[in-house]
Amino acid sequence: EHHVVIIDEFGSVYSWGFSDEGQLGHGAPIETFGPMQVKAFEGSVISQVSCGTTTTIAVTEKGEAFLWGHPMYSFAEPTWYPKRMDTGKHKIMQVSCGAYHFAMCTSDGKVLTCGGGKFGALGHGSLDNCSKPKLVESLSSSFTEHVSCGIWHTAAVVKKYKGTGSFGEVYSWGDNSVGQLGCDEPKQTSWPLHVEGMGGEDIASVACGRHHTCARSSAGSLFSWGSNKHGQLGRVPAEGKESYRPGLVEMEGGIVTEIAAGMDHNLAVVQIDSQSFLYSWGNGAFGCLGHGDSSSVRLPQQIKSLARKTVCRIACGANTSCAIIEHHFHSQMERTDRCKHCMSKIAKRSQKKKCSRCNAAFCKSCCKQFDLIKPLQPLRSSGGNVKQSKLPLVCMECNGVLLEAQFEAKFHSPAQPKKVQGKQQKTVTISVDPRFVELEQQLRAANAEIKRLKERLGEIT
Structure with missing residues (x-):
């Protein structure tokens, strides 16, 4: 009682x-x-x-x-x-x-x-x-x-x-x-x-x-x-x-x-x-x-x-x-009812878009400015190049992660010797692809943009 x-x-x-x-x-x-x-x-x-x-x-x-x-x-x-x-x-x-x-x-x-x-x-x-x-x-x-x-x-x-x-x-x-x-x-x-x-x-x-x-x-x-x-x-x-x-x-x-x-x-x-x-x-x-x-x-x-x-x-x-x-714990950056960049409340579903990697939400204005972009097109695909319009949207922070992961997987992965019928093949050294310079420039530009956006977000908050 x-x-x-x-x-x-x-x-x-x-x-x-x-x-x-x-x-x-x-x-x-x-x-x-x-x-x-x-x-x-x-x-x-x-x-x-x-x-x-x-x-x-x-x-x-x-x-x-x-x-x-x-x-x-x-x-x-x-x-x-x-x-x-x-x-x-x-x-x-x-x-x-x-x-x-x-x-x-x-x-x-x-x-x-x-x-x-x-x-x-x-x-x-x-x-x-x-x-x-x-x-x-x-x-x-x-x-x-x-x-x-x-x-x-x-x-x-x-x-x-x-x-x-x-x-x-x-x-x-x-x-x-x-x-x-x-x-x-x-x-x-x-x-x-x-x-x-x-x-x-x-x-x-x-x-x-x-x-x-x-x-x-x-x-x-x-x-x-x-x-x-x-x-x-x-x-x-x-x-x-x-x-x-x-x-x-x-x-x-x-x-x-x-x-x-x-x-x-x-x-x-x-x-x-x-x-x-x-x-x-x-x-x-x-x-x-x-x-x-x-x-x-x-x-x-x-x-x-x-x-x-x-x-x-x-x-x-x-x-x-x-x-x-x-009870569900959500940090401010994980909330899907507020924009990840400006933190304003998103009222209508039609005005909200999400990053396909981290699931963060962005309002329509921030999406148009700089946050949601198309990711880097794969270097190789079975059916040729993928159309840019069919690629999922990702935020610039996730795009930088994808660029770095793709760069590491393509150019820095050591070649592993393979065995065929019990015999070990010789190790073959792969030369650097000519597109390395262009890819590295894109990676640096993306990292610089991320740094600039974080500084801007810090000034706003």
Whole structure:
């Protein structure tokens, strides 16, 4: 609710935010306003993390689970450093933290839950709390590949096999006061119930909010059910403020590739015409929807400020949203939207030409003056001389490089003795071509022009 934890490309863990209960894992109740590495995991590779209200759980690539912070509904003291959890012989593959409980998927498809058992959120057949991860017996004969925890309810994707294929179905348990389990009755259950009404689609993942649930299919469809008080369902249910049955969320004809749920809002990565866009909807408190205000949005709306960004991963807190964006580093000389010489912005594609070697862009005026030229014609070609108009454009800097490379290859390459039928031929000395003088003059002129242009560019900047 008040902290963030991320993993970098090397499997290191960083956290920031509040640490009044040790949820940052830095060993002290400190507040950090920027990423700080969790030193306890140095030398380990973390594959996944999940944040609860005052707890954090991390899973290593070996399937070990570590917890730090203060688990709700536990009489234990806060854990200021990551502590390995007792999961028996189970290898953990995925974990989800709710407000007061958490659930884990194992490598063999089992589900372990722990924490507060109110409303039957743990799925153990009772309302008792549990201080250690315990197996959900009713799902032990099935293969579960994904789980998600809300405030007091849990949802899981269970694989079912039919013939030679398999498909995912959703099972849910816990609080059902506003239909977040996907059914009318009962109002709460401690046993997993099958969620129907998604047209038999293969469900790939689920995301639980405070009082709503979303499910994404492998085909890219999105379904939602539960409370719609703040528009978090992304559709207008016929029932009114709640929906007790899954309903399809329209995404402008796009394919949903990832979904995340906060307390009363959602994020979704939608692919439209081979491009990915980030959408958000629901309660916009504290600006968590990213639309520039705090108003609620009842239908999925694209986040315009990230329209040209490639979104890699998304996550939601109670009233926060996070997105990891693929970043590209471009120097000023590599930018294709500005002229390499005058650095002015090139608005229209018709006014821009590129060097065929370094891909640098030039505006129309600079191209006409001196920068883009035709390269030196090859000394020899199989079909005779190539027409100058068919040669690609190159900038003067690249033209100098080509001239020098051609000069070195033609006149300074030592003749290598060849072997014919095991016998070594005699070395033949090649005399300098008469065109050497003309070629050398062109090379010197090109280098002088490059030097002059660099000096001029330095005066301008």
